Amino acid sequence: MNQKPIEQPVLLGMMRLLDYPQLATPQQLLGFIERCVESGLSGFDHANIYGLGECEARFGAALRLQPALRQQLQLISKADIVPAAQDRSRWQVKHYNTAAQYLTESVEASLSRLAVERLDSFLLHRPSPLLHTDEVVRALQGLLESGKVGGIGLSNAEPLHWQVLCRELPLRCNQIELSLLAQQAAWDGRLQAMQADGLQVQAWSPLAGGAFPPALQQALAEVGEAVQATPNQVALAWVRSLPGKPLPILGSLRWSRIEEALAGAALQLDAPTWFYLAEAARGIKAP
Numbered sequence: 001m002n003q004k005p006i007e008q009p010v011l012l013g014m015m016r017l018l019d020y021p022q023l024a025t026p027q028q029l030l031g032f033i034e035r036c037v038e039s040g041l042s043g044f045d046h047a048n049i050y051g052l053g054e055c056e057a058r059f060g061a062a063l064r065l066q067p068a069l070r071q072q073l074q075l076i077s078k079a080d081i082v083p084a085a086q087d088r089s090r091w092q093v094k095h096y097n098t099a100a101q102y103l104t105e106s107v108e109a110s111l112s113r114l115a116v117e118r119l120d121s122f123l124l125h126r127p128s129p130l131l132h133t134d135e136v137v138r139a140l141q142g143l144l145e146s147g148k149v150g151g152i153g154l155s156n157a158e159p160l161h162w163q164v165l166c167r168e169l170p171l172r173c174n175q176i177e178l179s180l181l182a183q184q185a186a187w188d189g190r191l192q193a194m195q196a197d198g199l200q201v202q203a204w205s206p207l208a209g210g211a212f213p214p215a216l217q218q219a220l221a222e223v224g225e226a227v228q229a230t231p232n233q234v235a236l237a238w239v240r241s242l243p244g245k246p247l248p249i250l251g252s253l254r255w256s257r258i259e260e261a262l263a264g265a266a267l268q269l270d271a272p273t274w275f276y277l278a279e280a281a282r283g284i285k286a287p
C-alpha cells in the first residue's frame with residue numbers, strides 16, 4: 001500500500017465540475033485532465049455527493065476515452081454524507097451514514113462511476129455523531145484489503161476522532177476547511193496535532209470560494225505588490241506556510257486560475273507578512 005502523502009502544488013477539487021460548460025463533454029474534460037497531468041497536477045478530489053454523483057460520472061466518461069491515463073492520476077473520493085435528495089427514509093433528511101455496508105457500496109459506486117478499479121484515497125467525508133468505531137474500522141480495513149482503495153483518510157475530523165481511528169487504521173490525511181477566512185485550525189493546535197499524528201493536511205476552500213471581503217482583498221493586493229505575486233498566490237502561500245505545509249484543494253477549474261496557482265507554488269511568506277494577513281482577515285490583532 002502506498003502511504004506516501006500526495007506531493008503536488010495543489011489538488012484539484014471536483015465539487016464544482018458541473019459549473020464549467022467548457023468541460024461538459026468527455027472529450028473536453030479528457031483534454032483538461034491531460035493538460036493537468038502535463039503541468040504536474042495529478043490529484044483530483046471527488047466525493048460521491050458532488051453533483052449527486054454526476055461529477056464522478058463525467059470524470060469517468062472522460063477516462064473511458066483514454067483508460068491508460070488513469071495510471072498517472074491520484075484519485076480521491078469520499079462518502080458518508082447523504083443529502084436529503086438521496087435519503088430513502090420517510091424523513092428526507094440530510095444525514096451521515098457510516099454503516100459498513102453503506103461505505104463499501106459507496107466506494108463500489110464511485111469506482112463504477114469513475115471507471116476505475118481502485119481509489120488512491122478514500123476519506124470519511126464528515127465524522128458522524130453515530131459513528132461506531134468498530135464498524136468503521138472493519139469497513140475501511142476491508143476496503144484496503146480488497147484493493148478497492150489504496151489509502152484511507154478523514155475529512156473534517158477533530159482531534160479525538162482521528163486519534164481514536166488512528167489507533168486502528170493507517171490514516172494518511174485529514175481534509176479540513178482552511179483559508180484566511182477559516183483560520184481556526186491554525187490557532188487551536190490542530191495542525192501541529194495532525195503533523196504529530198502523521199496526517200497530511202488537505203485544505204478545502206483555500207480561497208474561501210472567492211468570498212474574501214474588500215479589506216482582505218486590499219491587504220492581499222498590497223502584499224502581492226511587495227512580494228511580486230498575485231493576491232490568489234499570496235492567499236495560497238498563506239495556507240502553505242502553516243505547519244505540515246497544508247495542500248490546497250483548488251476549486252476553480254478555470255485554466256487561468258490553475259496556471260496562476262502553479263506559478264505561485266514556490267512563494268513563501270515571512271512571519272510578519274503571515275500575521276499581517278491573518279489580522280486583516282480576522283479584524284483583530286494576534287493576542
Ligand SMILES: NC(=O)c1ccc[n+]([C@@H]2O[C@H](COP(=O)([O-])OP(=O)(O)OC[C@H]3O[C@@H](n4cnc5c(N)ncnc54)[C@H](OP(=O)(O)O)[C@@H]3O)[C@@H](O)[C@H]2O)c1
Nearest residue numbers: 013014015045155204205206207208209210249250251252
Ligand atoms: N472535505 C470537504 O468537506 C470539502 C468541502 C468543500 C470543498 N471540498 C473540496 O475542496 C475543493 C475546493 O473548494 P472551493 O471550490 O470552495 O475552493 P476555492 O478555491 O476556495 O473556491 C473556488 C471558487 O471560488 C470562485 N472564485 C470567485 N472569485 C475567485 C477568485 N478571485 N479567485 C479564485 N476563485 C474565485 C471560483 O470561481 P471561478 O470559476 O470563477 O474561478 C470557484 O467557484 C472542492 O472542489 C472540493 O473538492 C471539500
